[in-house]
Amino acid sequence: MAIPWHCFPFSAAAEMTTLHDYLREQATEGILPWTRQRRAMVRFGCTCYQVEEAALGLGILPARYQRNRETVSIEDQLTLLRSRVAVIGCGGLGGYVVEELARLGVGQLVVIDPDCFEEHNLNRQLFSLPANLGQAKVAAAQKRVAALNPAVTLLPLQETFNSDNGPELLAGVQLAVDCLDSIPVRLELAEVCEALNIPLVHGAIAGWYGQVTTQFPGDRTLQTLYQGRQPVKGVEQQLGNPSFTPAVIAGLEVAEACKVLLGKGETLRRRLLSIDLRLMQLHETTLTES
C-alpha cells in the first residue's frame, strides 16, 4: 500500500491511518468526489497530489478520473500520477499535449520552451490568448494546468533545449514528447534521449499533414527519418499550420505516451504514421536503421 510519507505537517503513521480511514469512509462505491478530496487536503494538510496518491493506493478513484476507468485501471492511474514526462516545445503540439497529459493524470510535467506568445500563435496554440500575448508560453501552461488538474505539478522551463542543457533538463523523466518546430533541435533531443535511455514520442506537422512515431533507446528512428539532412524547417514554412492539425497529432502523441508509461498496447515503434487530413488518408511506413 502506498504511504504518502511526505504529507504535511507530520507524517506519523497514526495520522496516515487516519487519512486512509477518512478516504475509505468518504468514498462512495470506490469513487472520491472532488469536494471530499478537498476536505481531506485541508483536514490532513496534504497536497492534492498526496491525497490522490493515497486514494489510488487504497483502490479509490478520484472522481475526475471516472471516465478513464475502462481505459486506465486504478493501478495504471497511480502509475501515471507518479510519472514524470518532459514536453519539449509548448506551441501548437505542446499546448494540446500538456493539456491532455494533465487531464489524463500524469503527475509531473516538465515543459520546455523559450518563447513568448505572439499574435500568429492564436490560430492554433491552445494556451495562447489575446490577454497573454508577450508572456512566456511555459508560464501560461503552468497556469492552465494548475487550474485544470491541481494534482499535477508543472515545472516551467523557459529555455532553448540543446544537447548541452538537455541532460539536466530531462533528468529524472520517464518519457520525452517532441513538440518542437526545428529539425536540428529534434535531432539533438533524440541524441539526449538516447544517452539518458529515455523513450521519445515524435510528432511533426505542416499544413494539412502530420506524422507520429515512437522511438526507444537504440532505435535511432528520428536519425533515420531525417537522414542527416538538416534543413531547420520542413514544408510548414510554406504551408503554415491550421488549428486542427496540431490537435490531431498531439492526441496521437499522448496516446503513445500513455502506452509507453503503462507498458501497454502497441506503440508506433519503428513505424511512422503519416496523416493527410486533406484527403483523410493514413499511411504507415516501416522504419529500420540505415
Next chain:
Amino acid sequence: MNVTVKLFASFQKGRFTIEQRAYPAATTVREVVTGLAIPEQELGIMMVNSRHVKLDQELADGDTLALFPLLGGG
C-alpha cells in the same frame, strides 16, 4: 522498367497522386525526384515497397516508390 510513383501531401500539387512511369534500368530514387522537380531539401520519407530507403537506392521493375515531404512544424 516500370515504377509506380506515389506522391503524398504537398507533393501532389501540380503533379499527380499516383502514376505508373517508365525509367531506364537501375534508375535511383534521386533521379526520379530530380525528374519530378521536387527540391531535395523538401524530401521527408522515401519508401520503396513500404520500406524506408535513401536517395541513392536503385529501383527495380515493378517497384512502388512513395515520396512524402519533410515535416518539421510543432
